[in-house]
Amino acid sequence: MDNNEIKYTLPEGWIWTTIGEIGIVASGGTPPTRNPEFWGGDIAWITPSDLSNYKNVYISKGARNITRIGLEYSSAKLFPKGSILFSSRAPIGYVVIAKNEMSTNQGFKNIIITESLISEYVYYYLKTIKPLAEKMASGTTFLELSATKFTQIPFPLAPLKEQSRIVAKIEELFSELEHAEAGLIKAQKILRVYRHALLKNAFEGKLTEKWRNENPLKINKSGENFNIQLPNGWIWNNLGNIAQISMGQSPPGNTYNTKGNGLPLINGPVEFNKSPFSKTKKVKWTTKPLKICDEGDLLICVRGSTTGRQNIAGFTACIGRGVAAIHASDKISIDYLAYFTYFSQRKIYEMGTGSTFPSISKEQIGNILVPLCPISEQIQIVEELEKRFTLIENLDKSIINAFLKIELNRQSILKKAFKGDLIAQDKNDEPAINLLNKIFQKKDLYILDQKLITKEKPIKKKSMDTNYTIKEILEKTVQPIESRELWLKSKHKDNIEEFYAELKKIEHEINIIIEGKESSIILKR
Numbered sequence: 001m002d003n004n005e006i007k008y009t010l011p012e013g014w015i016w017t018t019i020g021e022i023g024i025v026a027s028g029g030t031p032p033t034r035n036p037e038f039w040g041g042d043i044a045w046i047t048p049s050d051l052s053n054y055k056n057v058y059i060s061k062g063a064r065n066i067t068r069i070g071l072e073y074s075s076a077k078l079f080p081k082g083s084i085l086f087s088s089r090a091p092i093g094y095v096v097i098a099k100n101e102m103s104t105n106q107g108f109k110n111i112i113i114t115e116s117l118i119s120e121y122v123y124y125y126l127k128t129i130k131p132l133a134e135k136m137a138s139g140t141t142f143l144e145l146s147a148t149k150f151t152q153i154p155f156p157l158a159p160l161k162e163q164s165r166i167v168a169k170i171e172e173l174f175s176e177l178e179h180a181e182a183g184l185i186k187a188q189k190i191l192r193v194y195r196h197a198l199l200k201n202a203f204e205g206k207l208t209e210k211w212r213n214e215n216p217l218k219i220n221k222s223g224e225n226f227n228i229q230l231p232n233g234w235i236w237n238n239l240g241n242i243a244q245i246s247m248g249q250s251p252p253g254n255t256y257n258t259k260g261n262g263l264p265l266i267n268g269p270v271e272f273n274k275s276p277f278s279k280t281k282k283v284k285w286t287t288k289p290l291k292i293c294d295e296g297d298l299l300i301c302v303r304g305s306t307t308g309r310q311n312i313a314g315f316t317a318c319i320g321r322g323v324a325a326i327h328a329s330d331k332i333s334i335d336y337l338a339y340f341t342y343f344s345q346r347k348i349y350e351m352g353t354g355s356t357f358p359s360i361s362k363e364q365i366g367n368i369l370v371p372l373c374p375i376s377e378q379i380q381i382v383e384e385l386e387k388r389f390t391l392i393e394n395l396d397k398s399i400i401n402a403f404l405k406i407e408l409n410r411q412s413i414l415k416k417a418f419k420g421d422l423i424a425q426d427k428n429d430e431p432a433i434n435l436l437n438k439i440f441q442k443k444d445l446y447i448l449d450q451k452l453i454t455k456e457k458p459i460k461k462k463s464m465d466t467n468y469t470i471k472e473i474l475e476k477t478v479q480p481i482e483s484r485e486l487w488l489k490s491k492h493k494d495n496i497e498e499f500y501a502e503l504k505k506i507e508h509e510i511n512i513i514i515e516g517k518e519s520s521i522i523l524k525r
């Protein structure tokens with residue numbers, strides 16, 4: 001990609017430069033994970049996963065710390081306060097500012113800047129370059145942005161004082177947007193509370209209390225379930241007494257037919273008020289009987305993290321092991337049952353057994369107690385719920401659209417900021433070309449200081465400072481060498497993935513000897 005293609009006309013006093021020119025770019029590293037001496041120290045160390053859903057501008061630590069010796073004996077580096085940390089793989093585009101000295105793994109390209117530049121100005125610009133960074137990345141297994149490519153990314157350098165004014169304006173406008181977001185989040189919480197209260201009122205009989213007074217019933221029984229006290233005229237009944245329950249099964253592998261004929265296979269997850277049928281496999285009939293659901297049956301997830309979720313089938317289909325089909329009798333409306341199981345979803349999930357992969361049985365489903373009222377009142381309850389749920393869903397959509405508009409506003413603010421359109425320029429500001437020359441000087445001084453510091457460091461142990469390939473080590477070894485020792489002696493000691501990649505390349509030249517849980521390697525001679 002020609003970087004000139006993305007450059008636009010800058011205001012007077014600004015200049016185009018590159019990320020490589022405004023700071024010192026360096027990758028991070030990972031100390032060998034098997035050495036406990038390298039971990040649990042007082043040096044903050046972050047990975048891209050630490051930034052998943054991270055909203056703050058600054059970061060002080062990640063999930064793990066490394067020790068001073070771990071830093072010394074690996075490719076990890078200590079980045080000063082104010083450095084900008086940019087994730088360059090898995091995924092590309094997370095960005096934060098170091099709140100204190102810290103290190104990163106190799107999934108980052110980090111920028112060390114001098115006092116001739118404002119960290120927040122660089123941070124906000126990097127928030128805009130994710131699409132460009134992804135286009136410049138390469139890789140087959142996953143995309144990665146190389147240090148060379150990262151340094152080539154164009155950078156619009158504004159005068160130093162203007163950088164400060166731009167950052168102040170961005171933060172002012174972003175603060176207003178964050179305030180609006182907080183209001184939307186509060187509204188979402190209120191809707192969730194209202195939805196729950198609405199369902200609780202429905203199955204306590206409060207939603208149809210006026211209707212029931214106008215349509216008196218002769219039955220008079222009550223019970224308790226899900227912290228509900230039933231009104232007169234309602235009874236508790238086991239789901240197994242009022243519906244037929246079918247548990248799904250996995251069809252034989254050779255029955256799959258993705259090209260057409262046969263029935264759709266539904267294996268979860270299904271979700272309330274959302275169609276589960278958009279991506280379903282087709283299965284063809286076999287001699288082995290397949291469990292099916294009819295159009296209008298209630299489907300409930302019975303395995304895994306989605307246990308308890310439900311939806312009504314839109315057509316006849318096969319159901320897999322992850323789903324149960326509920327075929328209602330004339331005693332209960334399937335829509336009424338769908339709303340009740342949605343209300344009870346959490347409690348149904350908690351019925352599951354198994355810590356890693358919870359599941360519920362047919363018997364457990366059949367024992368679910370349902371607050372049963374006459375069909376006429378069930379229909380009335382469904383009508384009332386549908387009216388109110390439609391309102392809730394419309395409000396939800398409005399809130400989601402408002403969130404999207406806020407994000408678009410953020411992007412618009414940043415776009416204007418780095419085109420020079422967010423604030424007025426001051427002709428008295430020192431031109432950015434002078435600032436760039438100062439940056440070059442400061443960078444040179446920083447690099448010189450680092451070289452002096454490196455000279456004063458103690459020499460690392462020779463055994464930890466090898467740059468030999470696996471093959472080079474094996475060529476000098478007569479006896480088999482234990483795999484872990486080979487890894488730590490090789491140049492891949494800081495990256496186990498690279499170690500295994502080289503092993504695969506020379507697998508036809510080596511013998512692997514396995515004894516119990518240990519393995520040793522020797523070169524074929």
